[in-house]
Amino acid sequence: MSKPLAPPSDLAGDFSNRMPDGDNRDRLVCDSCGFINYVNPKIIVGAVCTWEDKFLLCRRSIEPRSGYWTIPAGFMEENESTAEGAAREAKEEALADIEVDGILAIYDIPRISHVQIIYRARLLTENYGVGEESAEVELFHWDDIPWDDLAFPTVHWSLNQYSETKDAPLGAPFTTPPHALAKMRG
Numbered sequence: 206m207s208k209p210l211a212p213p214s215d216l217a218g219d220f221s222n223r224m225p226d227g228d229n230r231d232r233l234v235c236d237s238c239g240f241i242n243y244v245n246p247k248i249i250v251g252a253v254c255t256w257e258d259k260f261l262l263c264r265r266s267i268e269p270r271s272g273y274w275t276i277p278a279g280f281m282e283e284n285e286s287t288a289e290g291a292a293r294e295a296k297e298e299a300l301a302d303i304e305v306d307g308i309l310a311i312y313d314i315p316r317i318s319h320v321q322i323i324y325r326a327r328l329l330t331e332n333y334g335v336g337e338e339s340a341e342v343e344l345f346h347w348d349d350i351p352w353d354d355l356a357f358p359t360v361h362w363s364l365n366q367y368s369e370t371k372d373a374p375l376g377a378p379f380t381t382p383p384h385a386l387a388k389m390r391g
Contacts, residue, residue: 246318250290251278252326253367254303259344260364261333263298265356266340273356276363277301278323279338291324299342300334303327307375310366312359314381316389323363325375358385 218237225234225241233242253276254261262274277295281287288305295301303326312321335342345351347368355361362382381389 246320248281248287248290249278249319249321250281250287250324251276251294251321251363252291252303252305252324253309253363254295254299254301254326254328255367256328256331256344259346260350260367261295261299261301261328261342261344262350263336263339264341264343265338267338270356272340272354274351274354275356275360276323278321281322287322288324291322291326295326296336298336298339300336301332301342302329304329309370309375310359310363312362312381313386314359314389315386321359323359325367325370 218235220233220235220242222231223234224231225239228241233244234240235242261277263277264274265271277298278291279294279298281290282293285293287308291305292303295303306325306327308322309325310321310323312323314321331344333342333344350364352361355364362385
């Protein structure tokens with residue numbers, strides 16, 4: 206579950222956890238002015254990036270799942286679109302410039318209050334490298350992807366869903382498989 210944000214610095218009052226008028230769940234509410242500090246899900250953005258018939262993967266150098274392979278992805282920042290965030294993550298983690306094609310999948314992970322928006326993208330050049338959060342970055346042919354060493358189920362899903370769509374026009378995005386959603390509710 207997401208942690209509460211720090212209250213704005215100009216609020217002098219104490220906060221209490223209570224149900225505001227017109228709401229249906231407890232929230233952190235300023236006792237002086239009634240400011241409601243909403244805690245909302247975090248958005249993760251990323252991309253399945255390809256060069257010719259190879260897939261760009263990064264070996265994580267940070268927790269969680271340090272040492273395991275992933276697609277370039279991370280938390281969306283303020284003042285950026287989801288596509289811009291996916292491109293930024295590819296640059297930060299793999300020093301790669303990408304062109305986003307379209308949304309490949311949207312995954313709901315309620316247990317940790319995350320929503321992942323994964324794009325299909327292609328590398329603009331074959332140039333890539335090791336970014337700050339990566340221990341290693343490599344282009345893999347499909348049969349060489351280290352399937353047993355992928356960091357998260359969503360990496361498996363997005364790679365497989367990319368394989369199902371390849372260069373076909375993207376319509377409605379895939380979503381979290383129903384059997385997995387039940388497990389993720391924790």
